[in-house]
Amino acid sequence: MAGSEAVPTTIKKPKMSKDKKKQYIIAYIFLLPWLFGFLGLVLGPMISSLYLSFTRFDLLNPAEWVGLANYQEMFQDTRWIASAKVTLTFVFVAVPTQLIAALLVAVLLNKKMMGVGFYRTTYYLPSLLGGSVAIAILWKNLFEIDGLVNQVLAYFNIEGQGWISHPDYALGTIIILATWQFGASMVIFLAGLKQIPKELYEAAAVDGGTKIQTFFRITLPLLSPVIFFNLVIELIKSIQVFTSAFIISEGTGGPINSTLFYTLYLYQKGFTHFEMGYASAMAWVLVFVLGVMTLVIFFSSKYWVHYEDGGKL
Amino acid sequence: MKKLFLLFILSLLTVVVVACSSGSDEEETSGENNDTETEGTEETDEEASGEGEDITLRVAWWGGQERHDRTLQVIEMYEEQNPNVTIEAEYSGFDGYFDKLNTQLAAGNAPDVIQFGGNLNDFVLRDVILPLDDYVGNELDTSLHSQSMLDSATFDDQLFGVTLGTTAWGVLVNKTAFEEAGISMPSKEWTWEDFQDITPQITENIDGMYGASDFSEDGFGVFLAQRDKYTYLDGEIGFGVEDVKDWFSLWQDLRESGGAAMAEVQVSASQTPEQSLIVQRDVAVESIASNQLGAYAGATEDEFELYPYPYNSETGKNGVSLRPSQYFAAYKDTPHPEEAAKFMDFFVNNTEATDVLGNDRGAPVNSEVRKSLIESASELDEKVYAYIDLVSETSDAPYIPNLPGYNENTQLFTETEQIIYYDQKSVDEASEDYFEELLSNIEKYEDEEAE
Numbered sequence: 169m170a171g172s173e174a175v176p177t178t179i180k181k182p183k184m185s186k187d188k189k190k191q192y193i194i195a196y197i198f199l200l201p202w203l204f205g206f207l208g209l210v211l212g213p214m215i216s217s218l219y220l221s222f223t224r225f226d227l228l229n230p231a232e233w234v235g236l237a238n239y240q241e242m243f244q245d246t247r248w249i250a251s252a253k254v255t256l257t258f259v260f261v262a263v264p265t266q267l268i269a270a271l272l273v274a275v276l277l278n279k280k281m282m283g284v285g286f287y288r289t290t291y292y293l294p295s296l297l298g299g300s301v302a303i304a305i306l307w308k309n310l311f312e313i314d315g316l317v318n319q320v321l322a323y324f325n326i327e328g329q330g331w332i333s334h335p336d337y338a339l340g341t342i343i344i345l346a347t348w349q350f351g352a353s354m355v356i357f358l359a360g361l362k363q364i365p366k367e368l369y370e371a372a373a374v375d376g377g378t379k380i381q382t383f384f385r386i387t388l389p390l391l392s393p394v395i396f397f398n399l400v401i402e403l404i405k406s407i408q409v410f411t412s413a414f415i416i417s418e419g420t421g422g423p424i425n426s427t428l429f430y431t432l433y434l435y436q437k438g439f440t441h442f443e444m445g446y447a448s449a450m451a452w453v454l455v456f457v458l459g460v461m462t463l464v465i466f467f468s469s470k471y472w473v474h475y476e477d478g479g480k481l
Numbered sequence: 482m483k484k485l486f487l488l489f490i491l492s493l494l495t496v497v498v499v500a501c502s503s504g505s506d507e508e509e510t511s512g513e514n515n516d517t518e519t520e521g522t523e524e525t526d527e528e529a530s531g532e533g534e535d536i537t538l539r540v541a542w543w544g545g546q547e548r549h550d551r552t553l554q555v556i557e558m559y560e561e562q563n564p565n566v567t568i569e570a571e572y573s574g575f576d577g578y579f580d581k582l583n584t585q586l587a588a589g590n591a592p593d594v595i596q597f598g599g600n601l602n603d604f605v606l607r608d609v610i611l612p613l614d615d616y617v618g619n620e621l622d623t624s625l626h627s628q629s630m631l632d633s634a635t636f637d638d639q640l641f642g643v644t645l646g647t648t649a650w651g652v653l654v655n656k657t658a659f660e661e662a663g664i665s666m667p668s669k670e671w672t673w674e675d676f677q678d679i680t681p682q683i684t685e686n687i688d689g690m691y692g693a694s695d696f697s698e699d700g701f702g703v704f705l706a707q708r709d710k711y712t713y714l715d716g717e718i719g720f721g722v723e724d725v726k727d728w729f730s731l732w733q734d735l736r737e738s739g740g741a742a743m744a745e746v747q748v749s750a751s752q753t754p755e756q757s758l759i760v761q762r763d764v765a766v767e768s769i770a771s772n773q774l775g776a777y778a779g780a781t782e783d784e785f786e787l788y789p790y791p792y793n794s795e796t797g798k799n800g801v802s803l804r805p806s807q808y809f810a811a812y813k814d815t816p817h818p819e820e821a822a823k824f825m826d827f828f829v830n831n832t833e834a835t836d837v838l839g840n841d842r843g844a845p846v847n848s849e850v851r852k853s854l855i856e857s858a859s860e861l862d863e864k865v866y867a868y869i870d871l872v873s874e875t876s877d878a879p880y881i882p883n884l885p886g887y888n889e890n891t892q893l894f895t896e897t898e899q900i901i902y903y904d905q906k907s908v909d910e911a912s913e914d915y916f917e918e919l920l921s922n923i924e925k926y927e928d929e930e931a932e
Contacts (some may be wrong), residue, residue: 228607289596313745330745335903410502419576421749424899424924440888442607444587 170410221449226442238449248450250425251433253425254339255407258429262346263402267395270350275356275387288358295351308332311341335426342412342427351400359465361387361392392473400465407458410435430454497676509763528529532693534565534650536820537774541571542807543578543594545754545776548841555834559827566820569810573611575752579888586812593815594824597642597808604810605636606885606926610640616822622830633805633880642808643825646843648772649872650703650800652696652790657783658765666786673731680740684763691742693735693766694758698894700768700790701728705792706800707877711883724910729901733908744902755780771868772806772843774859787868802878804870806843844869884919885926895919 172348220240223231224372242248277288297303310316311331318328331337364387371383388395410431413421422437438447532581544554556568571592573581585591586609597604604610617640625630626644634642659666661749662683667675680692696703702712704724713717734930735741742750742764750758754776759767762783769777771787778785790801809828810823826835835850840862845851854865884890897915900906905912 226607227583228609312749330749333745333748335899335905387699418751422895422899422902424896424905435580436892437582442583443884470804 182445209478217448217451220445221452223445224443225445225448227444228442231445234445238446239453241446242453244451247425247428247433251421251428251430254421254426255409255430257339257404258343258346258409259406262343262406263399265343265354266346266406267398267400269347270353270398271357271391271395273350274354274361275383277354278358278361288355292351292355295349295354301411301415304412304474307341307412308416331434333423335422335424338417338423338426342416344410345412346406356394357391360391364390379399389474393475396465396469396473400462403461403465404458407454407461416470488914492816501833504931521694530725536565536817536819537567537569538567538594538817539592540594540824541578541592542588543573543575544841545574545777551838551841554837555828558776558834558837559824562827563823566824567697568824576602589814591812593817593821595812596810597810599805601642601808601810602636602882602889603635603885603887605641610641611813612641612820613638613816613822616819620819620822621826625830625847625849625919627846627848629803630805633882634810638659641665642810643829644805644846645829646772646806646840647803647846648770648806648843648870649803649869650699650790651771651801651868652788653759653767653773653774653777654786654788655759655762655765655783655877656786658683658687658690658762662765667788669788671788671791673720673791674794676739676791677735677740678917680735680766681738683889684739690762691746691764692740694742694764694768695732695747695898696768697898698891699770701725701894702881703790703800703878704728704752704793705729705797706802706881707790707796709796709798711879711881713923714881716927718920719881722916723917725903726909729898729908730910732898733901736902744899747902759785761927771865771872772840774865774868775840778861787864788869789868798877799875800878801872802876802880803873804880805846840865845878884923886922888922890919891923893922 197268206432220231222233222235224234224237225231226432264268273291277284277291294303308315312318313328313330313333317331329337333339368386368390369382372386377385407424408431409429412425413429413432414435417423417432419432419436434447434450434454437443437450503617540556542548544552552568552572556570560566560568569592582591582595586604586607601610601857613621621643623640623643627647630644630647631640635645654666655709656666663686664679664682667679671679676693683690683692703726705711705720708724710724713719732741736743741747742758746758746763754760754773757767758764758778760777760780762781774785774787792799804901807810809825810906811825814819828838828847829835830847830850832850833846834846834851835854836857839854842859844866847856851866855863858866893915897911901908905911
């Protein structure tokens, strides 16, 4: 729509501009549904949540301006600190393990062998199902005190324990769940591996390079743009993890806040404790931290990401 | 020509976009259809009782499958008798029920009739519930309702809800397990000393089964009543940190003696009857609300018996009192307050309806309805009524409503239990921290009330 207004200025080639005008209009028409959604469902709520983060708002009575009080309160809130710790632990453990698993399996599946298509599909499958409620429930049953994991352990005469009901292990089960869903990154790694020119490996073989040397000197550097991409995507995804923790702990973040993810605590504050202003402030702190972390990765990328064409697009 | 074509596409897309978005709205919030609401608002505000006017009433509740089936059946009956009324049922399990309700209340499109639990007071405080006094004696007949249940829904001398059933805390005992363990069933006037004596024997004699599961916050309320104390009433807290310590050490000792389930079993406990520890045969004794007996007994082959709480041997008190299970209350801004009151009246006073509803939400509060139900009760329901009768005859404690800020405080209680289970703090330290945080939570809610 903005385009239609911008067009009728000084025009030298009337025929071209008519075409262009038409193209603009058509483009905007196709954009309309998304634009409506973006303004109504993303931008609007975001602006109102920014306003709410400076208020005390119990959902029912009018919001009351409190300035920065919500933000100050956070740093004295022991549960907020606990939730930040849980989330950061998760991010710093789950993201690297997931990426390493994805990379190793991708390297294996990059070889020519029987039934490789079948394996690729199989390993990709969990990440299709991953975020679902059903998988979280399945996970809960697996790691319960009389769950399948302990039954298998019992077969080897190892006495297991209630993994999800013990504060020291509950987070671990969720990290394993996240790692298990390495499929999406794996497929991207596979595509990246296919891009690496064969000649480089051949040259390395001629020069007597070992497998491990070629992996660290050729594969990794040439794959670094893909690693970079996967790292950013996984970071953003895992810092916002919610479903699995919500289902596995039945919304409590327990035992003893050991699975109280940041987003889960945010949800509790907003919807069960009636503190929507505080919850909004938490959301904006999350956005800020996530932004900073992503920026750091972007800036650091010039030291470890190698583009074959020297980074010129 | 081309302009026309573009215009056509544009309008078509607009239609699609609008249609899509309203469609998904409906899905997400199940039937919060703004059309039906706004249309009805103006027209029916003054003449809602007028016959023949088409009215849509939204009714929300939580529960298990059985409650859904029974409630839906009653709704159908009501619609048959009142052809001008269409009822939109919004039902779900307990998980997420109040989260959704809070969102609807915030958006100003809450259902007309809403089921609440002991947290009704929190919502009255937030000024979203319709006072029913104008309708009592007209649309709503409460003359046969028991006074204590009316009192429980009365705040500042105004009635805010209709009690759907009477219930009482009780102790569920797995008789089959006791037989297997070769232990004779305790007397119904058992004491906490008996309890401490019997429960470890179960753990010892049956592989993989513990004596009891933690009675938790509900049990703590009863425990206080046995000492002539209470949690919170009329703006005052009625117990001290010593009581908290005593309660938590009682269960600490029970876990050490083997009478109570070990930490990891206890933490995995579920509120859903089918997945509860007692039905899963992880424990032989569990604290439940009496109206739940059917749901628990129906989920297992074992024979269950309902016991009163263990007595306090020093005071000789049992501490259990009759309590409301759930309420129906009307949304303050409902466009059809009379219709809402009429539906609530039907739900608790019409014998055809209550025959269908049975004991699922507790024993009926209407004395005549209760009589007619007892006559036709099944064996299991008879047990429940017998228990309710026993409690109403022997009750030595008043009914105490929930703590304000129910959700937050319950979470705090559970967290404290777990801190003790896993030895992160001593009983004394954990109890003191609990008490301190509880006081500050209550203060926060009192502040809100004062505003």
